[in-house]
Each structure stands twice: as C-alpha cells, then as structure tokens.
Amino acid sequence: xxxxxxxxxxxxxxxxxxxxxxxxxxxxxxxxxxxxxxxxxxxxxxxxxxxxxxxxxxxxxxxxxxxxxxxxxxxxxxxxxxxxxxxxxxxxxxxxxxxxxxxxxxxxxxxxxxxxxxxxxxxxxxxxxxxxxxxxxxxxxxxxxxxxxxxxxxxxxxxxxxxxxxxxxxxxxxxxxxxxxxxxxxxxxxxxxxxxxxxxxxxxxxxxxxxxxxxxxxxxxxxxxxxxxxxxxxxxx
Amino acid sequence: xxxxxxxxxxxxxxxxxxxxxxxxxxxxxxxxxxxxxxxxxxxxxxxxxxxxxxxxxxxxxxxxxxxxxxxxxxxxxxxxxxxxxxxxxxxxxxxxxxxxxxxxxxxxxxxxxxxxxxxxxxxxxxxxxxxxxxxxxxxxxxxxxxxxxxxxxxxxxxxxxxxxxxxxxxxxxxxxxxxxxxxxxxxxxxxxxxxxxxxxxxxxxxxxxxxxxxxxxxxxxxxxxxxxxxxxxxxxx
DNA sequence: ACTGCCGCATCTACACTGTAGACTTTAGCC
DNA sequence: GGCTAAAGTCTACAGTGTAGATGCGGCAGT
Numbered sequence: 001x002x003x004x005x006x007x008x009x010x011x012x013x014x015x016x017x018x019x020x021x022x023x024x025x026x027x028x029x030x031x032x033x034x035x036x037x038x039x040x041x042x043x044x045x046x047x048x049x050x051x052x053x054x055x056x057x058x059x060x061x062x063x064x065x066x067x068x069x070x071x072x073x074x075x076x077x078x079x080x081x082x083x084x085x086x087x088x089x090x091x092x093x094x095x096x097x098x099x100x101x102x103x104x105x106x107x108x109x110x111x112x113x114x115x116x117x118x119x120x121x122x123x124x125x126x127x128x129x130x131x132x133x134x135x136x137x138x139x140x141x142x143x144x145x146x147x148x149x150x151x152x153x154x155x156x157x158x159x160x161x162x163x164x165x166x167x168x169x170x171x172x173x174x175x176x177x178x179x180x181x182x183x184x185x186x187x188x189x190x191x192x193x194x195x196x197x198x199x200x201x202x203x204x205x206x207x208x209x210x211x212x213x214x215x216x217x218x219x220x221x222x223x224x225x226x227x228x229x230x231x232x233x234x235x236x237x
Numbered sequence: 238x239x240x241x242x243x244x245x246x247x248x249x250x251x252x253x254x255x256x257x258x259x260x261x262x263x264x265x266x267x268x269x270x271x272x273x274x275x276x277x278x279x280x281x282x283x284x285x286x287x288x289x290x291x292x293x294x295x296x297x298x299x300x301x302x303x304x305x306x307x308x309x310x311x312x313x314x315x316x317x318x319x320x321x322x323x324x325x326x327x328x329x330x331x332x333x334x335x336x337x338x339x340x341x342x343x344x345x346x347x348x349x350x351x352x353x354x355x356x357x358x359x360x361x362x363x364x365x366x367x368x369x370x371x372x373x374x375x376x377x378x379x380x381x382x383x384x385x386x387x388x389x390x391x392x393x394x395x396x397x398x399x400x401x402x403x404x405x406x407x408x409x410x411x412x413x414x415x416x417x418x419x420x421x422x423x424x425x426x427x428x429x430x431x432x433x434x435x436x437x438x439x440x441x442x443x444x445x446x447x448x449x450x451x452x453x454x455x456x457x458x459x460x461x462x463x464x465x466x467x468x469x470x471x472x473x474x
Numbered sequence: 475a476c477t478g479c480c481g482c483a484t485c486t487a488c489a490c491t492g493t494a495g496a497c498t499t500t501a502g503c504c
Numbered sequence: 505g506g507c508t509a510a511a512g513t514c515t516a517c518a519g520t521g522t523a524g525a526t527g528c529g530g531c532a533g534t
Contacts, residue, residue: 122422158399185359
C-alpha cells in the first residue's frame with residue numbers, strides 16, 4: 001500500500017488526491033468548527049474537498065454517520081492512560097483535556113451530548129466508547145469493583161458534561177461592551193421578574209471555567225477516595 | 238368540493254377553531270413526543286392542525302423559534318417554590334421533577350441541553366430562565382450570598398443535566414431479550430478491546446435512575462450545607 | 475347595509491436539502 | 505494491451521423552510 005508517486009500531494013486546499021475517510025472527516029470538522037453544524041451539508045463538504053457531493057457516500061453511509069464520524073474524531077483527540085497508577089491525577093487530567101476539547105470545538109459539543117441519546121450503547125462508533133472502557137479500566141485498576149467503577153464513571157461523566165454545558169452556555173454577547181449587564185444581554189430581561197439574575201451580571205461575566213472545574217474535580221475526587229477506602233475496608237474481611 | 242361552508246368549528250380532531258400559540262406549541266410537543274424532532278416539520282405540524290403550514294409563522298418566527306417554544310413549554314411544567322423554607326427538600330424535589338420531565342419527553346432533552354448553547358442568556362425564552370431565577374431566589378433565601386448562590390446553582394444544574402444525559406443514553410435496544418449483553422447490543426463490541434464494558438452488561442442493564450439521582454442529590458446537598466454553615470460562620474464575625 | 479380595514483389564513487414559488495440509481499472514469503494487475 | 509473493481513460523477517426526485525402576494529372574514533364607523 002505504497003503511495004509511490006506524487007509526493008507533492010500535500011499542498012493543500014482543493015487538491016485532487018484520493019479521498020479517504022480521514023480526509024473527509026477532517027474537512028468536515030474544519031467546516032463545523034468554522035461555521036457551525038448547519039453549514040455542514042453534503043454539497044458544501046463536497047465543494048470544500050473539490051469533489052462531487054455524492055462521492056462522500058463512499059466514506060459515510062449518510063449525513064448522520066458523517067456527524068458520528070466527526071464526534072468520534074474529536075473524542076479521539078482525548079488520550080487516556082488507563083495504566084496510570086495515580087488514578088486521581090489521571091481523572092483530573094482527563095477533565096481538563098475534555099474541557100479543552102470542548103472549548104476548541106464548541107460546535108461539536110451538541111453532537112457529543114446528543115448523539116448518544118439516539119444510539120444504543122452497542123451501536124455507537126467505537127471511538128466514542130473507548131474513553132468509557134479506558135476509564136473503567138483505570139478505576140478497576142485503582143481498586144474499585146467493576147460495579148463501583150461503573151457508578152464512579154457515571155458520576156464523573158455526568159459531572160464533566162454538566163460542567164461543559166454550563167460553561168459553554170454562558171458565553172458573551174458583546175465583548176466590546178464593558179458593562180456586564182450589556183455584555184451578557186441581560187438588560188433585555190424584565191427587571192421585575194429577574195432581579196437576582198440581573199444583579200448577578202458581574203459575577204456571571206467573570207466566570208472562570210478552569211478553576212471552577214478543578215474545584216469540582218477536587219471535591220468529587222475526595223468523595224470518591226473516601227468511598228474507595230470504605231469499600232476496601234469493608235470487603236477486606 | 239361538496240361542502241362549501243361548514244360552521245362546525247367545534248368538531249373533534251382537526252378542528253377549525255382559531256389557532257393560538259398555545260395550541261400550536263402543544264401540538265408541536267405532541268408530535269415531538271410521539272415521533273421525534275425530525276418529524277416536526279412545518280408542513281407536518283400544519284397538517285396536524287388542519288391548517289396551512291404558513292399559518293404557523295404567525296405564532297413562531299421560524300422553525301428554530303418553534304423549537305424554543307417547545308422547550309419553554311416543557312420547562313413550564315416544572316414548578317418551583319422559591320419561598321420554601323426547606324431549601325434542601327425543595328432542591329431534591331426539583332431534581333426528581335426535572336428527571337420525570339426528561340423521561341416523559343425524552344425527545345425534547347436534546348433541545349433542553351442544546352438550545353442554550355446557541356442563544357446568549359439574555360436572548361433566551363423567559364420560560365427557560367425562570368427556573369434559574371427561582372433557584373437563585375431559593376438559595377439566597379436560604380442564606381447563601383448571591384455569588385455563592387450562583388456557584389451552587391451551577392453545581393446543581395450541572396449535576397442534574399449530567400445525570401439526565403447519563404440516564405437517557407443507557408436505554409435498552411431489545412427489551413424482549415433477557416440476556417443483558419444482547420439487550421444492550423453490547424455483543425457487537427469486539428471482546429478484545431472492550432472487556433470491561435462487556436463484562437458490565439448486567440450492571441448496566443439494571444440501572445435504577447431514580448435511586449442513583451437521589452443518592453447523588455444527597456451527597457451534593459450535604460456538601461452544600463457544609464459550605465453554607467462554613468460561610469455563615471466566617472462571615473458572622 | 476355598505477365601506478374600509480386589519481389580522482388571520484392560504485397559495486404559489488424558490489432555493490436548498492439528502493440521497494437513490496445509473497453511469498463514467500481511474501488504478502492496479504495479468 | 506485488456507479486465508476488474510473501486511472511486512468518482514451525473515441526473516433526478518421528493519421533501520425542507522420560508523418570502524411575498526393573495527384571499528377571506530369579522531368588526532367599526534357611518
């Protein structure tokens with residue numbers, strides 16, 4: 001499988017090199033990142049690749065599968081070390097990595113949280129299940145029973161996605177404006193009905209996601225560690 | 238072509254009574270609940286109401302606004318008592334209510350978590366902001382400072398939505414099948430790469446959402462209460 | 475009762491979507 | 505060269521959201 005000829009194929013934009021699933025998905029992600037999910041139509045992607053739109057169907061069964069591919073691509077950027085002896089550090093690392101991914105690809109986040117809702121576990125792209133498997137592995141390696149590992153994973157996953165949803169939805173309307181109320185568009189809310197929310201504009205404006213995440217992780221981890229030593233103690237006899 | 242004029246505006250199914258925003262949104266929710274988001278097209282909804290699709294644009298600016306209306310409608314089913322002196326009980330109640338809503342309208346959940354990601358706070362339908370305002374009110378009434386109340390809200394909201402996403406995505410493929418591995422479709426996963434996940438099939442199958450949620454709430458609340466008494470103590474001097 | 479009005483509902487039309495199915499081009503092998 | 509299978513293209517179709525013009529029905533004022 002050698003590409004013997006034409007080494008000059010990596011020049012760039014609308015090249016005539018052979019398509020591949022990787023190429024298609026990479027360009028798809030590029031479009032989504034730049035212009036959002038709605039901009040990713042088959043025709044548009046075809047044009048972006050300098051190909052007929054129909055050629056894409058060789059690499060993704062349909063548009064839904066294409067979107068699945070994009071989420072898989074993003075999740076593949078998440079590297080997990082299931083063998084890490086320091087499981088708490090590893091979990092914390094994962095949290096920050098996932099947050100970074102979400103901020104890097106905010107337009108993909110809806111896919112990340114939404115696709116699993118319409119696809120049963122066993123039918124999902126393997127890439128999206130790998131983190132689950134690896135985190136289970138990490139936790140079991142740390143001493144959790146498989147069943148407990150599952151519970152911990154759920155708590156952790158829930159917390160993480162909850163945080164990401166939180167952070168991404170508090171984005172700023174007009175960064176030029178330096179009055180907090182205006183930056184967030186909160187001035188449009190009726191003052192009578194939303195006094196608390198309006199009063200909190202400054203606090204909302206100076207939200208610091210990374211710190212908040214880290215703090216939450218710390219709390220969660222201490223809770224989990226307590227649970228772990230408890231289980232170990234009681235099941236040791 | 239037979240019946241020219243029919244005064245029968247109180248007949249049953251596809252009646253000719255005047256449309257209203259409430260009617261339109263209610264029927265829209267009905268369609269979404271029954272057949273999913275994709276089934277909700279303007280033409281379909283028009284037909285369902287016995288009206289021309291274009292008439293819908295009197296009651297929603299466009300399809301996106303229609304979807305916003307549906308999420309608002311669902312969130313309006315959530316009643317919160319900001320004056321409840323027992324704030325912990327109230328938060329627990331809210332958690333279970335929201336979970337119930339999610340299970341009742343699973344097809345709306347993608348909207349619930351996704352729409353806020355593309356609409357700045359100040360521009361959202363007021364109905365979707367009311368819970369936020371009310372919970373802030375509840376927490377401030379309970380003694381939290383406004384800024385702390387915001388943090389607590391975030392933690393709570395994140396936890397809740399995380400849980401809902403968790404629970405809704407672990408649904409069963411084939412309820413007829415009584416082998417856990419098959420019920421979840423996990424037999425399709427390569428055994429080499431996903432040993433943990435496959436082994437956990439039975440545990441996955443007997444997931445009990447309500448209990449898991451309640452347990453999480455308990456932990457979270459105890460943490461929050463500790464935080465509250467801490468703040469009260471340190472700021473009292 | 476006639477007129478004018480205004481808001482609701484409808485009709486028509488358009489640009490754009492995903493994708494099925496037949497077809498043509500290309501690349502690798504003998 | 506010729507053969508074969510894969511890769512890419514073309515055409516066509518049913519369905520989408522929605523702009524803009526048109527029709528309709530009840531109310532106000534005279």
